[in-house]
Amino acid sequence: MMNIIVFSLIGIGVLFALLRLIIGPSAFDRVVGLDTFNVIITGLIVFIAYFLKSSLYLDIAIVYAILSFLETIIFARFLEGK
Amino acid sequence: MNIAGNILIIIGGVFLAIGGLGVFRMPDVYNRIQAGTKATTLGAFSLLLGVGFANPEWLLKIILIIVFIAITNPVGSSVLARAAYKKGAFEYKKDASDLSKNRKRGE
Numbered sequence: 001m002m003n004i005i006v007f008s009l010i011g012i013g014v015l016f017a018l019l020r021l022i023i024g025p026s027a028f029d030r031v032v033g034l035d036t037f038n039v040i041i042t043g044l045i046v047f048i049a050y051f052l053k054s055s056l057y058l059d060i061a062i063v064y065a066i067l068s069f070l071e072t073i074i075f076a077r078f079l080e081g082k
Numbered sequence: 083m084n085i086a087g088n089i090l091i092i093i094g095g096v097f098l099a100i101g102g103l104g105v106f107r108m109p110d111v112y113n114r115i116q117a118g119t120k121a122t123t124l125g126a127f128s129l130l131l132g133v134g135f136a137n138p139e140w141l142l143k144i145i146l147i148i149v150f151i152a153i154t155n156p157v158g159s160s161v162l163a164r165a166a167y168k169k170g171a172f173e174y175k176k177d178a179s180d181l182s183k184n185r186k187r188g189e
Contacts, residue, residue, distance in 0.1 A: 002088055006129075009095035013102030013122075020105045020114070028111045028166040035158055036105045036118035039151070040098050043126045046147065047091065049140075050133040058143040065147060069154040073161055080165035 003051055010047065013040045031075045038068030087136030094129025097121050110174035111166045119159040126151055 017040060020033035042065050049057030104117025127148055134144035 002092065006091055006095040009092075009099040012099040013125075016102035016106035017118070026111070026171060028162065028169075028171050029114060031162060032111065032114045032118055033105055035162065036101060036122055039122040039126055039155060040102060042147070042151070043094065043098055043122075043129045046130050046133050046144070047095075050091075050136060053137075055140055055143075058140060058147070061147055062143070062150070065150050065154070069150075069158055072158040076158070076161045076165045080168055 006047060010040060010044050014044070027079055031072065031079065034075070035068075035072045038064070038071070042068065083138070084136055087132045087134075090128050090132030090135060092132075094125045094127070094132055097125030097128060099125075101125055111171045112163060113174070115159050115163050115166075119155055123151065123155050 014037065017033050017037040021030050021037060024030040024033055042061050045057055045061040045064060049055065049061070098121075101118050101121030104121055105114050108114045108117050130144050130148050130151075134141045
């Protein structure tokens with residue numbers, strides 16, 4: 001029961017962040033949607049580790065957090081036009 | 083311990099959903115950065131701490147992820163806001179005389 005509630009809540013967050021990523025008027029809006037999406041997905045991966053009772057997914061969450069941070073920084077610097 | 087973990091996980095899920103909703107709903111790039119970053123940071127902290135309480139042997143890796151999110155998420159949002167400000171992104175101003183003029187967004 002709790003798993004269904006938490007997956008639904010995370011699904012709502014992912015859905016709205018993806019909508020902002022798709023319909024964002026400017027490029028900055030899309031990058032903001034992508035940033036939010038990445039943090040929500042990191043939480044989702046940790047919750048999947050709890051749901052499947054497998055500690056392997058925590059390593060995946062660490063690597064995903066590092067890659068999403070690099071992605072945000074690189075997109076921001078690229079859009080800034082240095 | 084398990085009940086506290088479950089309550090923290092549900093609170094984290096609620097905050098993650100509110101963060102996604104705020105990113106979708108806000109009218110401006112800066113408002114979107116504000117809503118998305120703060121709500122999802124708190125939600126991710128709460129959800130990760132809940133998973134760490136429910137499985138105490140994972141607590142070291144969980145705390146590593148929490149510290150990493152606490153360092154990188156404000157840095158990312160700050161760099162993004164600075165880039166948007168330097169490029170002169172659209173700012174939403176509430177004007178009492180004409181609301182419809184401000185409704186066109188972005189470039």
